[in-house]
Amino acid sequence: MKCNNPDIKNLLTAYFENELAEKEERVVEEHLSHCSECLRELEEIKAFDKMLLSTPEIDPPQNSELNFKEKISQNKDISKRSMTITLNFSWREIAAAIVIFFAGTTAGLLLRTNSVTESASIANLETEISQMRQMLMAALITKESPSDRLKAVQYAEQINQPSSQVTETLIETLNSDPSVNVRLAAVNALQQFAVHQDIRSAMAASLKEQSDPLIQIVLIKMLVQMHEKSVVPTLQEFEADQQTHEMVKQEAQEALTVLL
Amino acid sequence: MNSLTDEEIMLDVKNGNTELLSFLYRRHQKHLFNFFMQIGTEYHQSEDFVQQVFFRILRYRNSYKEGAMFRKWMFTIARNLVKRDYEKQKHQKSIQLPQRLITEAPDDTDAGEKEEKIKELYKALESLQASDRELISLSRFQGMKYEAISEITGISVGAIKVRMHRALKKLREHYFENA
Numbered sequence: 001m002k003c004n005n006p007d008i009k010n011l012l013t014a015y016f017e018n019e020l021a022e023k024e025e026r027v028v029e030e031h032l033s034h035c036s037e038c039l040r041e042l043e044e045i046k047a048f049d050k051m052l053l054s055t056p057e058i059d060p061p062q063n064s065e066l067n068f069k070e071k072i073s074q075n076k077d078i079s080k081r082s083m084t085i086t087l088n089f090s091w092r093e094i095a096a097a098i099v100i101f102f103a104g105t106t107a108g109l110l111l112r113t114n115s116v117t118e119s120a121s122i123a124n125l126e127t128e129i130s131q132m133r134q135m136l137m138a139a140l141i142t143k144e145s146p147s148d149r150l151k152a153v154q155y156a157e158q159i160n161q162p163s164s165q166v167t168e169t170l171i172e173t174l175n176s177d178p179s180v181n182v183r184l185a186a187v188n189a190l191q192q193f194a195v196h197q198d199i200r201s202a203m204a205a206s207l208k209e210q211s212d213p214l215i216q217i218v219l220i221k222m223l224v225q226m227h228e229k230s231v232v233p234t235l236q237e238f239e240a241d242q243q244t245h246e247m248v249k250q251e252a253q254e255a256l257t258v259l260l
Numbered sequence: 261m262n263s264l265t266d267e268e269i270m271l272d273v274k275n276g277n278t279e280l281l282s283f284l285y286r287r288h289q290k291h292l293f294n295f296f297m298q299i300g301t302e303y304h305q306s307e308d309f310v311q312q313v314f315f316r317i318l319r320y321r322n323s324y325k326e327g328a329m330f331r332k333w334m335f336t337i338a339r340n341l342v343k344r345d346y347e348k349q350k351h352q353k354s355i356q357l358p359q360r361l362i363t364e365a366p367d368d369t370d371a372g373e374k375e376e377k378i379k380e381l382y383k384a385l386e387s388l389q390a391s392d393r394e395l396i397s398l399s400r401f402q403g404m405k406y407e408a409i410s411e412i413t414g415i416s417v418g419a420i421k422v423r424m425h426r427a428l429k430k431l432r433e434h435y436f437e438n439a
């Protein structure tokens with residue numbers, strides 16, 4: 001008997017592989033009860049599958065695992081190297097951060113050791129400090145000297161729950177500050193606030209604006225760790241663009257294999 | 261370690277025990293290698309791809325999401341690697357068996373019979389499009405459910421049902437045509 005239902009026929013493999021919804025399964029079974037052509041095809045599917053599954057796998061080259069371990073240890077050296085580059089590059093920023101960090105903790109310690117102070121007033125003081133940092137940041141970010149702007153960014157980093165004005169300033173800085181160091185510091189500051197989706201999106205959008213390979217690489221790394229998929233089109237552009245720095249291209253390619 | 265699931269080991273890797281990745285490598289390298297071969301990658305290139313996949317898993321271990329099926333992630337990375345490579349080379353992939361399998365005449369021994377079966381399969385795979393080979397490999401040889409394949413390839417489960425049927429039918433016909 002010639003089969004009169006090609007749509008059902010097309011489901012036979014899925015039926016055999018147990019991939020049909022219950023309802024579809026019932027329809028197929030009903031059809032099989034009176035279609036000898038489909039019944040025959042189902043038998044063929046079964047027999048061929050048995051044959052497929054009995055085909056042995058091809059052995060990979062013997063030394064595969066050894067090669068892998070070798071490559072991993074090479075990679076360790078590479079990551080160490082690039083780490084040093086980053087450190088050399090931003091030592092000044094790190095020094096500045098340390099100074100500010102100490103300044104922050106000293107203030108905190110003073111507050112805490114003062115046992116008579118009520119916790120409410122501690123909170124008040126902390127808010128005040130936070131406001132002070134915001135003011136300092138606003139004042140410093142417009143300065144001509146990069147080290148002043150660097151300080152401004154690091155003040156922003158210290159603010160616990162930054163207002164949208166603070167994060168906007170950071171994004172603005174990241175997008176348009178002429179100094180690479182300042183932009184790099186802005187990336188680091190923003191990373192802390194990246195629990196907010198709009199900040200992650202802004203960072204992804206900013207990648208397009210960046211021309212410095214270091215910033216590009218740092219941004220890509222961060223965005224991949226955050227699994228920020230909106231960065232994919234930019235990465236694809238980087239990959240296709242002849243002008244992109246080779247290292248950035250590599251970073252983009254690898255990021256794409258993970259994100260896509 | 262062998263009693264742990266892929267996901268448990270991967271979580272350990274993510275938490276800093278990177279050397280545990282070699283367990284996952286040992287567990288999956290052969291299947292992954294065969295996946296690359298089955299979709300039409302050359303023998304040594306396949307080995308290289310296997311290493312690149314695990315290399316990326318190591319590098320991006322922090323982006324592994326707890327609870328996500330490890331093999332799904334692994335095959336997603338694998339397939340993207342091939343796709344990028346393919347776009348770079350801009351030429352149609354053809355199935356390429358290792359020299360040993362192509363030149364040696366089959367004999368009556370067990371090994372000869374094995375090789376013969378592999379050759380027949382690969383000869384039939386040659387006649388399929390890369391995307392169909394991929395579906396067949398993931399489903400029949402890697403044992404992935406349609407739901408997982410859908411997530412890896414971006415093809416809807418409904419479409420996979422029909423495409424899988426057509427692809428396997430084509431493979432079956434070519435297989436017996438050659439035999």
Ligand SMILES: [Zn+2]
Pocket residue numbers: 003004005008009031035037038039
């Ligand atoms: Zn029928």
